[in-house]
Amino acid sequence: xxxxxxxxxxASESTESFDDMSVTLxxxxxxxxxxxxxxxxxxxxxxxxxxxxxxxCSLITANVNxxxxxxxxxxxxxxxxxxxxxxSYILMTFDPERDTPEQMAKYAASFDMSxxxxxxxxxxxxxxxxxxxxxxxxxxxxxxxxxxxxxxVYFLNHSDKVYLLDxxxxxxxxxxxxxxSPSMMANDLSNEL
Amino acid sequence: xxxxxxxxxxxxxxxxxxxxxxxxxxxxxxxxxxxxxxTTMAGDSEMASSTPEVPDExxxxxxxxxxxxxxxxxxxxxxxxxxxxxxxxxxxxxxLDQDDVLLGAMSSVAxxxxxxxxxxxxxxxxxxxxxxxxxxxxNSLTEFKQGGLHVxxxxxxxxxxxxxxxxxxxxxxxxxxxxxxxxxxxx
Numbered sequence: 001x002x003x004x005x006x007x008x009x010x011a012s013e014s015t016e017s018f019d020d021m022s023v024t025l026x027x028x029x030x031x032x033x034x035x036x037x038x039x040x041x042x043x044x045x046x047x048x049x050x051x052x053x054x055x056x057c058s059l060i061t062a063n064v065n066x067x068x069x070x071x072x073x074x075x076x077x078x079x080x081x082x083x084x085x086x087x088s089y090i091l092m093t094f095d096p097e098r099d100t101p102e103q104m105a106k107y108a109a110s111f112d113m114s115x116x117x118x119x120x121x122x123x124x125x126x127x128x129x130x131x132x133x134x135x136x137x138x139x140x141x142x143x144x145x146x147x148x149x150x151x152x153v154y155f156l157n158h159s160d161k162v163y164l165l166d167x168x169x170x171x172x173x174x175x176x177x178x179x180x181s182p183s184m185m186a187n188d189l190s191n192e193l
Numbered sequence: 194x195x196x197x198x199x200x201x202x203x204x205x206x207x208x209x210x211x212x213x214x215x216x217x218x219x220x221x222x223x224x225x226x227x228x229x230x231x232t233t234m235a236g237d238s239e240m241a242s243s244t245p246e247v248p249d250e251x252x253x254x255x256x257x258x259x260x261x262x263x264x265x266x267x268x269x270x271x272x273x274x275x276x277x278x279x280x281x282x283x284x285x286x287x288x289l290d291q292d293d294v295l296l297g298a299m300s301s302v303a304x305x306x307x308x309x310x311x312x313x314x315x316x317x318x319x320x321x322x323x324x325x326x327x328x329x330x331x332n333s334l335t336e337f338k339q340g341g342l343h344v345x346x347x348x349x350x351x352x353x354x355x356x357x358x359x360x361x362x363x364x365x366x367x368x369x370x371x372x373x374x375x376x377x378x379x380x
Contacts (some may be wrong), residue, residue: 054278054346055311057318058271059339062380110274110352111379142320153347157320178340180317 019169021134023127025092028104028120035121035131036169039088043192045185046164047177048137048158050095050109056160059178061111063185064089064162066092068117070186075193089113092121094139094158096128136137146177166192205296251329258288258334263368268375273353279303280343281361281375285335293367294325300361303346309340321345329365339380353377 008136023035036044047064049057068089072078073091078086091108093099104120113120122128132139137159144154162177162185263287273279279302287293300306307323314320324342329335337343346360353359357377362370 051274053321054271054280055309055343056274057378058273058278062271065379080242101262106274107277110272110277110354112272112355138316138318138338140318142314142322157314157318157322159317160319161317180372 017170025123046090046163066182205290270375285365294331304348308344
């Protein structure tokens, strides 16, 4: 039980709802989606990333992948990807300038997460800014230079968060993204099914 | 556990929590003379529990110092797309009495290979910075792990997929060049 308490530490409760946002985004399959409308009806795990980040964001992505596997293991009815209560596992970029849908697709493929129920979302800068402000995900450019080919290279300081939303897009838990146990987040998600 | 229980117990364990799940942790692990020369198998070492914030990986980073030997071990690298980024993680076990310094890293899998460190940038933000010169004390373990020190591959020249291997070279002031072979994994 102690372990449960330990790993619960970075989860904070909220009744905040995001169901009124209706922001137009694009997924890594090139499909235009409305967030969170298109994902209502089942719970959502949302990780905030950018694909040029090799450490923390990759860890968040791998954690979301692991959460999906753990939830499916403990909920055999989710074996079918089209199950009506299938959660959505969303990785949303805060770097839309570089993270085009094509870039998100390649990133998803490298983690073997191209297929449902994974959704890598990007959008135009205004749409992403709207979502990130609402989700309280902050970024700042930490390193900015131009390489030998004249291409801009930059890294971002960023919030390290994963959200669990219920099937009405209300925030259930806000986790410290990369450092929270996937097992704990999977348990929390299973409790929402 | 229902949300009310979770909310109730969180403050009770606040101090403990602060030391575990919320913090990126100290990536540079101080030496422990008690484990010098210990041949304990991975997972049994007392040094193994220094990364409680990533419990699923903690045991994988277990290592011990072998007296008189300078070893880079437990290496793995993250999957990554061509043109993208990746990172390698490992443990430097300096069983020598002499301090050393990691001066840099090289590889052929990326346009640039650098020693980086993820750090807590404050206000809930995580940042990353280059470590151009990293002290490696004598008789110490230095862990390169997720959320901390890592060798960063910038602009991969090829896709790194599960089952691949990458080679990279670490340059030390005293130990010289150490070539490391790392299996590629998702996590």
